[in-house]
Amino acid sequence: xxxxxxxxxxxxxxxxxxxxxxxxxxxxxxxxxxxxxxxxxxxxxxxxxxxxxxxxxxxxxxxxxxxxxxxxxxxxxxxxxxxxxxxxxxxxxxxxxxxxxxxxxxxxxxxxxxxxxxxxxxxxxxxxxxxxxxxxxxxxxxxxxxxxxxxxxxxxxxxxxxxxxxxxxxxxxxxxxxxxxxxxxxxxxxxxxxxxxxxxxxxxxxxxxxxxxxxxxxxxxxxxxxxxxxxxxxx
Amino acid sequence: xxxxxxxxxxxxxxxxxxxxxxxxxxxxxxxxxxxxxxxxxxxxxxxxxxxxxxxxxxxxxxxxxxxxxxxxxxxxxxxxxxxxxxxxxxxxxxxxxxxxxxxxxxxxxxxxxxxxxxxxxxxxxxxxxxxxxxxxxxxxxxxxxxxxxxxxxxxxxxxxxxxxxxxxxxxxxxxxxxxxxxxxxxxxxxxxxxxxxxxxxxxxxxxxxxxxxxxxxxxxxxxxxxxxxxxxxxxxxxxxxxxxxxxxxxxxxxxxxxxxxxxxxxxxxxxxxxxxxxxxxxxxxxxxxxxxxxxxxxxxxxxxxxxxxxxxxxxxxxxxxxxxxxxxxxxxxxxxxxxxxxxxxxxxxxxxxxxxxxxxxxxxxxxxxxxxxxxxxxxxxxxxxxxxxxxxxxxxxxxxxxxxx
Numbered sequence: 001x002x003x004x005x006x007x008x009x010x011x012x013x014x015x016x017x018x019x020x021x022x023x024x025x026x027x028x029x030x031x032x033x034x035x036x037x038x039x040x041x042x043x044x045x046x047x048x049x050x051x052x053x054x055x056x057x058x059x060x061x062x063x064x065x066x067x068x069x070x071x072x073x074x075x076x077x078x079x080x081x082x083x084x085x086x087x088x089x090x091x092x093x094x095x096x097x098x099x100x101x102x103x104x105x106x107x108x109x110x111x112x113x114x115x116x117x118x119x120x121x122x123x124x125x126x127x128x129x130x131x132x133x134x135x136x137x138x139x140x141x142x143x144x145x146x147x148x149x150x151x152x153x154x155x156x157x158x159x160x161x162x163x164x165x166x167x168x169x170x171x172x173x174x175x176x177x178x179x180x181x182x183x184x185x186x187x188x189x190x191x192x193x194x195x196x197x198x199x200x201x202x203x204x205x206x207x208x209x210x211x212x213x214x215x216x217x218x219x220x221x222x223x224x225x226x227x228x229x230x231x232x233x234x235x
Numbered sequence: 236x237x238x239x240x241x242x243x244x245x246x247x248x249x250x251x252x253x254x255x256x257x258x259x260x261x262x263x264x265x266x267x268x269x270x271x272x273x274x275x276x277x278x279x280x281x282x283x284x285x286x287x288x289x290x291x292x293x294x295x296x297x298x299x300x301x302x303x304x305x306x307x308x309x310x311x312x313x314x315x316x317x318x319x320x321x322x323x324x325x326x327x328x329x330x331x332x333x334x335x336x337x338x339x340x341x342x343x344x345x346x347x348x349x350x351x352x353x354x355x356x357x358x359x360x361x362x363x364x365x366x367x368x369x370x371x372x373x374x375x376x377x378x379x380x381x382x383x384x385x386x387x388x389x390x391x392x393x394x395x396x397x398x399x400x401x402x403x404x405x406x407x408x409x410x411x412x413x414x415x416x417x418x419x420x421x422x423x424x425x426x427x428x429x430x431x432x433x434x435x436x437x438x439x440x441x442x443x444x445x446x447x448x449x450x451x452x453x454x455x456x457x458x459x460x461x462x463x464x465x466x467x468x469x470x471x472x473x474x475x476x477x478x479x480x481x482x483x484x485x486x487x488x489x490x491x492x493x494x495x496x497x498x499x500x501x502x503x504x505x506x507x508x509x510x511x512x513x514x515x516x517x518x519x520x521x522x523x524x525x526x527x528x529x530x531x532x533x534x535x536x537x538x539x540x541x542x543x544x545x546x547x548x549x550x551x552x553x554x555x556x557x558x559x560x561x562x563x564x565x566x567x568x569x570x571x572x573x574x575x576x577x578x579x580x581x582x583x584x585x586x587x588x589x590x591x592x593x594x595x596x597x598x599x600x601x602x603x604x605x606x607x608x609x610x611x612x613x614x615x616x617x618x619x620x621x622x623x624x625x626x627x628x629x630x631x632x633x634x635x636x637x638x639x640x
Contacts, residue, residue, distance in 0.1 A: 075557075075558060080555065082552075082555045083555020084555070094546070096550060098247070108554045111560060
């Protein structure tokens, strides 16, 4: 099992009040799954995503990623896990505005301590893979929304992480471009990656093979989409 | 985080807003420039003064009534001491085995007249034989004063070239009669030009025989006795001999202090160093204030930068930057900023020093230790004042930073 979550709690202190954002979540995700996490705002899906992405630590419970317990790691150890195991794709792209596409994609490799030349090479490959081989020297403001999100996808992939974690990846895109990006995720998944999609849009979630619905800090339902799974496993 | 990238970000930010960068760095620039300029001046002066003091009249020391006086109280006490006389000088000439030369001198200032022209406040040097060596004077025209002039208390004088220019323009001054005070003197010689030292003319004086000087300006004047030792090594021995002889002549028992003063070039150097030490203290004060202000401005601009780039910090953290990566990125940026200011300050300081060296008689030039000091100081300012903003940046919560608008 790639991800194994048991009885996960996350409590925030808001003023004098305690807010239970997660209230005992159990979840297993296997290698090369394509999972959508859905739910209305306040359902705890963002909290769950932050925890899955190792941006946050749970108040209680266990989160094992590749058989390593994440719940008790220090900030710097979490940074290393994010660097090695997680590839983020955000709704607002979150590219560095002053850096060109190539440099943005290189960034995770900088923190992985990879040498300059190797870094360049791998970033070029990742950009070519998302179809931006001819846009490497462009700054984010010289690229369209879809192109920016593809730069972000290349950045997420470049350090060969265990999980691609996408938070409303089509939220800032028109529907045609959104479809294009979803096609990119499908391709990534078919190459053997594990993709976790956080969204509140049902038609985006429909691309996944498994949909986890959240409500009030708990998992409400966890359904496999047999039609999708069947389609995906067809030759 | 690599150094090149952080430096690049900082330099790009500097270039992007040149006026703001200049204002940000002004304090650092002023601090470093003042340090470089002052260190260059003082160091140049030190070398110049040491050169002049130690070369001109080398191995010479002065014995007089007062010695080196630095306070009013010491002066009042020294007033009660017995005068030094020509007899003392004669005794030293006979008794000091390690002396190459002993010369009595006395000095005053007086108006000098030639016909309708006059010069005010001219230095009148009463000198015994050997003054040419001890005062380092060479004759350009006529002759030097002689021992015979001195013994006969002749009213003759040797004058400096600037006096010639002022009193005898276009004339031959030799054998002309000048009036100094109430007496007339015959000009027998003119010295070669020596130029200026620290802006003071060295060619504006009249030398008369010391006995003539004393005869007309007061027999009871205490003289200064100049002693030139055989060589550098025998200087301390000669000083000791002088002390023994004078103490003997004055019947000073053991344990009683000298009632005369001995001044060497070293005494002057020491005094000079005390003076320039004061300049250093003032400079350190000015530079510290400028660097403090400069540092605070840099801290402020770095705090603004951390806030502006909260989201960037969030992105970097999400992609795996550790605390120390963010910390070092902002530290390098702050240091790049302050170091840029330091380098501009060094250019200005060196420029000032070279300019002053070129247009004034003050010696000043490029001073390598001062430049290194400037680099060191500006780096330290960046590291010190960059620490807090960098620490703040490194402590940001990645989730909050990512959603910062």
